[in-house]
Amino acid sequence: MKVIEIKDLYKIYTETEVQVKAVNGISLDFEEGEFTAVVGPSGCGKTTFLNMVGGLDSPTSGTIKIDGSDISTLSSRELIDFRLHNIGFVFQAYNLIPVLTAKENAEFIMQLQKKSKAEREARIAELFTAIGIEGKEDIRPNRLSGGQQQRVAVARALASKPKFILADEPTANLDSKATSDLLDIMRKLNEHENITFIFATHDQRVIDRAKRVVTLEDGKVLSDISK
């Protein structure tokens, strides 16, 4: 089942005299349960592409349909609400709210969605077991390792069972062991929860684990390989 349908997507910046086509006519579809890496050199448009898919940036032209809904026509207020209920994010850094504990961070989106306490407790317990940080629920991010923080970020992204998760260079600040552990967890959750994961990455370890690799160059799709 198609989760994301992208057709003729463009993002053109005209702030300077020279026109910059950050995304230059991308058409892609993503199915439910995919584990896809979007790769390419710096400046190829990965982050811009991911931002548009996530509703953080608006396209110059083209359509982005998520579960049949065209998000390119939504207002900024509607986009915030759409992101809250449909999309999970894992960023490269500054993922967690420093003044909340690991558990409070993980359930943050569910609280924004006004889910009941019972529902939140059950879901977080399940996820914390899956990501392997039981016993660290009441610890603040500054006392967790980088890898543990990203695991909590993954738990938060998954907590509300979004339609898909966008991860922009999630392993960039992690050592090899932490990266490996994180990717194993994400792959396991991808299979267990059947939630689509889309990565923007340079990291070969991510590419190796991906089921599909989309390569971008100069804002266009250079290749799209399913393993």
Next chain:
Amino acid sequence: MDYTTLKIAWRNIWRHKLRSSIIILAVTIGLFGGLAAAGIMKGMVFDMVKNTIETQVSDIQIHNENFLLNNEIEFLIDDSDNKLTEISKNQNVKAVSQRTKTYGMAATASTGTGVMINGIDPEKEQLVTNIYSKFTDSLSTYFTSGKKNRIIISSKLADKLNVKIKSKIIITFQDFEGNLTGASFKVTGIFKTQNAMFDEQNVFVRKTDLDRLLVMPKNTSHEIAILLNKNIDAKTQAAEIQKIVPTYKIEAWEDIDPYLKLTSSLTSYMLIIFMSIIMIALGFAIVNTMLMVILERTKELGMIMAIGMNRFKVFKMIMYETTMLALVGGVVGIVISAIFTWYFGDVGIDISSVSEGFEQLGYSSVMHPVLEMSDYIQVVILVMITGVIASIFPTIRALKMKPAEAVRD
């Protein structure tokens, strides 16, 4: 109630303990300064009102309306004894007394001066006013000897006339029949109140002596003074008592001394004006701090907005943080002010070195600060309003952020 946003806002205050502590300290000091000053001012006015009522005007006075216009002694209150009895039956009346009043001259061999001669019933009078407790000379007595023609004067007048206890003063005045008359009075008491002008102008003799000398009709007086029980509104009681004396002019202290009432009312506004000025100044400091906070948390705010926190919630989060920051300082400032007021309200702040000038204006040389619950509530509301207003500009800056740009590393 959005507890998560409140929780984040509260914890964010303590992320930078030093910076937050400085702002909290600034608010505390500002509020304490304003409240202490307002409390002292309010206490001074409260004291002045209390002293004026207890020493001079009482809560309510009754006169013949024509007497108030020109102080001619023929304008009397008739059947004054019965009126006193009727008024005393009112459960809100603590004490009531009557006076004969006339202008006259007080003179000694060295000099003379015009005075208001108050003929009082000492037994009743000392329940209504407290002149008897203001003696400065240890030999003073309050008409206890029972002898005729005794007079109580102020220390200011005693100095002016160059007299002391047991000295004689000649009092001259016009009697009820229009004849110029007078008598020699022996000084039996020397007093001093907080009102130098009152002291200089008033002397006290027994009503029986003055009535005899003035050839006054029996059972009459010029003034009935009423002291009410504590916390009873004078104006309301005046309206009640008017029913007993329908043909006479009855006035509450606010009407007798409008300056006193005006001064009392103004102190309430002074607190608001003081505190508003202080909070405006502190508000700028809070805005500055919160702008720094927003700048430091650009990525964090971008991330929060990216994952789905809407703009209204972001506004609430920043507003809660700003308001709570101000409130913490506000509460500490209020607590310190309350302790200051409680302690010095009891002990007093002695300003005797400048008291002579104060006493000319009717103020005491020992200040007792006063603050009421309504004052604290007003200040809390003011602090919250400052917090909300101070959060507007930082929030606008925060909401202008684009999440995609903000989270970029």
